[in-house]
Amino acid sequence: MEGFGGANLKVLPIPDTAPFTPLVVIELAEDTNEEAIAWLISRIKDKQHHGGAELMVDRLILDQNSKENHNIFIVGASRERLLVGAEDVGLVKEFSDGSMRSFTYANRHNFKNFLGDGDGFLSMVECQFIVKHELDILRARGETHVPGYPKIRLYPGKSIVRRIQSKGILVQIFPLHDKEELKRLSSTWYQNVRLSFQPLDDIRHYFGESLALYFGFLEYFTLAMVPMAFIGIPYYLFDWEDYDKYVLFAVFNLVWSTVFLEMWKRCSASLAYSWGTLSRKKAFEEPRPGFHGVLGINPVTGRQEPVYPYAKRQLRIYLVSVPFVLLCLYLSTCVMMVYFSAENWVLGLHDEEPTFWTSLLLYVPSIIYAVVIEIMNRIYRYVAEFLTNWENHRLESTYQNHLTLKVLVFNFLNCFASLFYIAFVMQDMPLLRQSLATLLITSQILNQFVEAFLPFWLQKRRNKHLHRKSGLASVDQELPFNQQVMLEANMSTYLGTFDDYLELFLLFGYVSLFSCVYPLAALLAVLNNITEVYSDALKMCRVFKRPFSEPAADIGVWQLAFESMSIMAVVTNCALIGMSPQMKSYFPDSETQLILLVVAVEHILLAFKFILTFVIPDIPKHIQIKLARLEFESMEALKKKKMLEAAAIQNKGQ
Template sequence: MRRLLSKSDPPDLEFQPLVVIEFAKHAKEETREWLVKKIMDKKKDGGSQLLIKPLVISNDEEFIYIVGGSAKRLLLGAEAVGLVKECIDGSMKPFIYNNRKEYKDWTEDGDDFLSMAECQYIIKYELDNLRAQDEKNIPGYPNSKLYPGKSIFRRLQTSGIMIQVFPLHDKEELKRLRHQWYLRIKLAFQPIDQIQHYFGDTLGLYFAFLEYFTMALIPMALIGIPYYFFAWEDYDKYVIFATFNLVWSTVILEVWKRLSSVMTYRWGSLIMKRQFEEPRPGFHGVLGINPVTGRKEPIYSSFKRQLRIYLVSVPFVCVCLYLASYVMMIYFDLEHWALAYHQEQQSTFSSLILYVPSIIYAVVIEIMNRIYKIAAELLTSWENHRLESSYQNHLVLKVLVFNIVNCFSSLFYIAFVMCDMKLLRQSLATLLITSQILNQFVEALLPYWLQKRSSRKIKKKVKSLNVDTDYTLLEQIHLEKDMDTYLGTFDDYLELFLLFGYVSLFSCVYPLAAIFAVLNNLTEMYSDALKMCRVYKRPFSQPSANIGVWMLAFETMGIIAVVTNCTLLGMSSQVSGIFEDSKRDLILTVAAIEHALLALKFILAFVIPDKPYDIQVKLDRLEFESLEALKKNQQMKLSSESLTDDDDAMNS
């Protein structure tokens, strides 16, 4: 047993632990010492100029290090990553260290100017940009090659030498956030700014969108209740509800764009300049030169990637879609059997049997969605996309196509082929309720229970260590390193996307869909808050100006909703009764209405600006000031060169 990070360490080695690095048990001492030196070296020598020291190493031979940084180093890092902060005059500007006194909340030493999440983001940025120079391979591992300019941390992780890098929780701040967020059951908005301050923009935007979507569903729910109870069998009365549905699905997305731009401007991420995107950690290929940066990095033929996509990925997705359709037909066979059994028995038990096929199908859908997502991740990784954004776009496309077919194909078949609105209502209700229960259990309750059991064992293990160290920090690190890693907001947005689809596509047939969606979102807020605070490791903060590709997904679903609702309107007896003599006129009329509504949808999207006028003015003013500053610098440079030439002429 070895003693490290003692309470008696010299004061110059003390710093706030921000990030934890865990090496594999087989990691060689030579490798660890080399990396520690690289992290502590000055920037001019190719290092990160951060602070790092090892933690207690237990009998399990765990190699754990904690990383931090001096206040000045982190402030200079804030300037390097382009963090945007509020100035004294109320404007938002990129942080410049030399102008630090111009910013709001600046104190004399600047220790509290940056949040813990921002400091951790800066450290992650510096560690990710720790690059190989003259090294040909990782010290101690001759087979693990290094190329000039290649990220050292990414190479260590892909080689299995480093297990994980994660940011630590701030226990006091997290305790206050939990108390405001979910420990008090109350009718109030979520503390979005506090969530963003602690977890960063990406999660702040997700919880803001979750709250906004819930509020936007309330009008649909309030209108849906009387329609459901006073038009139980008269589906023709849903014409008005379907029309409202079309307007609702368009307006809420446009309003969200404006609200999100206001939030992200206040957070500083709306005007934060994007760094040049580096290759993904899993990207591989022959060593070459990037034509943009001039750095050495792996090069992979885009033609080979396209072959993999169109010859392997596309056929794979098609086969999965066929499988989903085949499972759907089995479900209809079960429905037919249950209906025949009920007609024969006419008992309470047989009436309950009518819901069994839908419940089984809902469970199968959830299982297939999760299995397919794992396969889609492996396949998208095999396609070898260079950029993380490209990888995410292809993954989202694959998953959305399958989920739309898997979750909605049976509903479309019931509505437009079988024309059985009663079965459509029953299937939609069963899918909604079953999927919500499964998601809440699998995503939050089960992981929380498992984590509670694990934490009790870890606390006993830490207390058994006979070492001179800070037990509070030691226990915290051991607890958090064994927590699950939060893999991002993908699954969370996907769940909201499917709910949006159920409501916007078929709520005119089953108006209570909005009610179930509201109830789901209310429980989702608390379960997601629980899992972020108690189940998962703290994720690194990530600047985000919007919800990204998911906005396009929601807008696409809105277009599909227009087509679906227009078709349902055309099938109603109210509309079809007008065109009893000519089905052709009915089809043409419905198509004309559909095109008119789509045109209205695009006009609304064009007329309603994505950013409020005052935010756009502030952005334009900042751009103007940046151009003026650039011109001034160029003029000063030219004047300096002119004076130098004059001095040279006089001396000659």
């Protein structure tokens, strides 16, 4: 079985079963009852028609004197079991005619690249996704509680893994890295610094579609900002005091942001189609592991499961979460006002006695405020997660939507409120330019340090410690399999693309909202994104555990967030241009005429944005045709099946 899915991992011997390729690691709590362990392992190994997952599992062998947790298990599956699982999860693969179709085990030989018995047909990341899915849908049958834990109830038909995870028996589940494949990916991705496109197909093959789409968006965003950066440089160097000359630059920026986002939709649709996720049917969503409530009946499935009153959740949201978020926004505003007080004090000090040191001191309040913003954003993130957990949302998608809304509102106010205040209340354009530059540069440096270099340094120390403990002279030497598993078990867990998209969202705001004041922002963003590609690739390959693949057809709610920001950019840039002294000089006697002109231009630009959105289709024409043809063939096949069934019934009656 070695080599299935491209894996080069060691094959573990299992008593009374065939050897298998290790795919997934299950870590149970160190004090887990042996009766519960035996029950869980038997359920994982049991046949499907008996209610089991029909997977292969064995305990990781560690030194008896080791202080490490000994309740660590390696899970794999036979080739046939994985192929059947591929059909269960709705995996889409390339058919022999070149179209993308849902895989079926019975029709497996008609799929492209299915050679012989199918060895290598599924990638390792697909195999790991299938194993995780089979573990997640392992359901309670007649058990009323977890063996050895009479207080932990089990609900018939509900996921066992999610239940024991929410109760702390299950510590973690994670997929194993493939060292050889990871080395190949690293060499073509981040180890050699060069100007080239990212290997998105290889990233998808190793990490799955969700991460590949993130890196695809990061690359597309970076390339799209290159023209903005080149155009912004001469504006910044030669015309930065004449704001009326920024009208063309601002209009170009607004058109650019619309075209960029619409063209990205087409690009992501092409990628998703080639990866088989564009036409993939969404699976029925299971409740979150942390969801709790009294036992009731699910009206959709008819199964017994915990239920939680909708009204109670709404009360928690509107009587606790919303007021608390508003309080956080108020505190953020107070911090902003303290920053302005410090800024005024420093300006006054410099005006009284201008020296080299006081000129340097002018930047100190902005730098300190930028650091405080980053700290507040991170603290608030934990508060938002706690509140969203406490609201007790049933589905993971609902949980993510509420969390995203909370975090976006706070981060937007925290990062941009001071800039709006300087622009529209103080109307101090030089200070706006200085503050924007300071916030942009400081946040980029802090993000790179906290998100990439610090975790990498800590992980490198852990690696050295483990290699010394194993008696190896160099970190380049390969660890024994059991030590490699322990190394990965102690790695940081990747929490998803949320923070990565949030960082790009704020960067997009800095570039688009105030483009007519600081056109150099696009250049700084390009430089940041280039380093972001390498730092994010480094942490995915060297710092974090390998995440499970998440099928995705687009960037989800973040597309809407970026589009909303681009609409706000129209309003902001039009207002800034209208407030410039040069524009006001054209209307010395009537400020009302200037306001009406600005509003009219704003509406024209918004209309132009929506026309562009309508004109540019989200999915390329050739992909629309392929999807329509596949749907037509499915309908024809269904009609044929019904006709055959009707003919069979008629013949039976005769």
